Amino acid sequence: MEREFDVAGFVDRLQDDGVLPDTCSMVAQPHPADLLAAFQNGERRLVYARYRDSPNAPAYFLVNGTAGDPALRKWVAENLECLISDCPDPRLSLVHRSRSGRRDGFAHRSGSGSHASEGLFHQQAKAMLIAWVDRQYPHINAVPEMPTPLRERRADVMLTWPDGRRAAVEVQYAALTVAAWERRHESYLAEGVTPIWLLGHSGPYLRSARPRSYELPESVAGQVQVQALHEAMTEAGAPVLWVNPLDQSIATPWVCTQVAGRKLAVSVSPGGDRRAHIRVDPLDACRLDPTRGLISPAMDHLARLRAAFADRLAQDATRPLPPPASPRVNAELISTDNAQREKILAQHEVWLASDVRAQFVRMFGEIPELFSKTHAEQDQIEAYPEMWRCILYQALIHGRRLQYLTYDDCFAVLDSHGIDQGPTRRTAIHSFLRHLEEQGILYMPRYGGGAVRIMVLRPLRTLAEGADVLHTDGSAPMTSS
Ligand SMILES: [Zn+2]
Structure with missing residues (x-):
């Protein structure tokens, strides 16, 4: 049986033990919608200026209210x-605007x-960084528009440590293709320069999350849309960070992932939910490292939280997972040719190793039978049948009583997991959803196309909720061979 787990108590204990600083709780920030709105604020002010008699000195920053x-x-x-x-x-x-609640x-x-606001923000972010490095890290040399050693690139701000190690800050307000980003990123790495990417707080790279057809707008308030560039950055090991030069702050994305029924904060990951929360930290609380680049307090906090959860899950791993369902695979393989057999075996391997399977086993004790029943047209979806069905169930049905889903939502979820689908994928999904309807889990209207709204009536209960539907077709629990 799943043990009860108290996330808040767990975080408290980590803070008591000094693993997590108590000033750095993800939940201690203002309401997420207010936080995002404040970070994205529409102010266009000029708040940095240079000295007439020494234009290359670190810029003057106008403190609000002065x-x-x-x-x-x-x-x-x-x-x-x-x-x-x-x-x-x-x-x-x-201009004294602070008395009316706006920015001086x-x-x-x-x-x-x-001046165009994009250029104004870009120049001010550079001025902010140079002034910050000059103040906090007098031993690091910060130079604007400095070329790399081989002159392949020109950094917005080049940081040089006393031992010669370098990091290049790129402030990115303007739109950039993923391919162009990858070229620049790899070019810096090839020259031994650590790239630091700071995306603009305004413009294409910080957009509020859009609710899906089955979601209420307030359920995604304060979250940001995860974009192709963010995913490419994460995949390349480059932290996604946003900069706001007017507030002198840095935002870090994080997503909450369910692990064995618990919530775990991790940094934005490819193939995830395509939305993220943000945490906003003052630039003064961030630090610089010649190989890791700019590190925000949120990044440190997430790393500690991940490590603590990994320890906790390792303790749980002493409880063995049920053995894989090999007899079922063999039955499917009887009438298939060699190429098809190899494909299914490969898909089965992926499924056995997947996080989704581990999560379902923890939630239900076993993969419920209704996910493994054989349906027509299942080969139109390029994943092991139990896998894509569990993925759809987890994304669109689990814990979503009285909410809606559509076929288009199903296609989008499979797309987001990188699962290829053939032209008759709708038939395969329909067959699975009809089966769920027969179990009283869904209600499917008998009309409409891809946008038909299907209602979740009664999701399966997990072990923690007193599961009673493990074997919905009445067969005996499967025994291992
Ligand atoms: Zn001007």
Whole structure:
């Protein structure tokens, strides 16, 4: 039987033991919707300026709430100018907006300074990083627009440690193809330079998650859409981070994955749910490492949480999993040719090793029979039948009583797991869903095409919920051979 597990108590214990800092709990931040909205805020202000008499010195940062000081206004007018290099009229004055709840900033003379916001954010993020490194890491040399040793690339900000090791900061507000990103990333690595990618807090790389047809908008509020570039970065081992130069903050994505009925926070992973939560940390709380790049407190926190959960799951692993269902495979193989047999055996191997199978065994004690019943057209979906059915069940039915799903949702879930599907995939899925309907799990209307809404009536109960439907077709539990 699944033991009861108290996630909050577990996190508390880790904090008591000093494994997790108590200032760094994922749940201690404001409501996620407010957090994302604040990080993405639509402010377009100029808050960095350079010194007229030493334009290459680290930029001046205007602290919010200080613009009302008359002495500062005079000093700014005499000493600072716009940091955009080709600005036609770089003279600046202060705008005191904080008394009306907005951000104080600098302003150009009327009629000038209409810089595009993408370039303005990009330049300010660079200015922020150079000033931060200068203040926090005086031994690291931070230089803007510096070429790599072989002059293959020009970093937005190149960081050089006293021993010669280098990291290149790329601030990315503009859209970039995945292929172009991979070329740049690999080019830095090939030259022995650690790439640090900071995606823009505004623009193409930070979008709010869109609810699916069967979800309420508030259920995804505060979450961000995981995009192809984020997945490519994660796959390449490059942390996904967003920068907000106006607030001097860094956002880190995290997703909650169910492991054996528990929730585990891990950093964004390919093939996952395609949404992520964010945690926002002040830049001052981040640190630099010549080989790992920029490390946010959230990244440290996630690493500790992952390690602690891995330990906990290793303790659970002393409880053996039931042996694989080899007799069932043999029955399917009797009437198939060699190529088909090899394909099924390969798919079966993937299934046996999959996390989905391990999760289902922990939830139900065994893979429930209704996932392994033979249906027509199953070879239209390129995965072991139990595997794609369990994936659909987990994504669209488990724990979703009285919510809806569509065939299009099913196709999208299989796509997101990289499972190829043939032209009659709908028939295979229909056959499985009809079987679930016969068990009283779903209600399927008898009309409509790909968008027909199917309602979840009564999901299977897990062991922890007192499962009673392990063997829905009345057969005896399967014994191992
Ligand atoms: Zn300007």
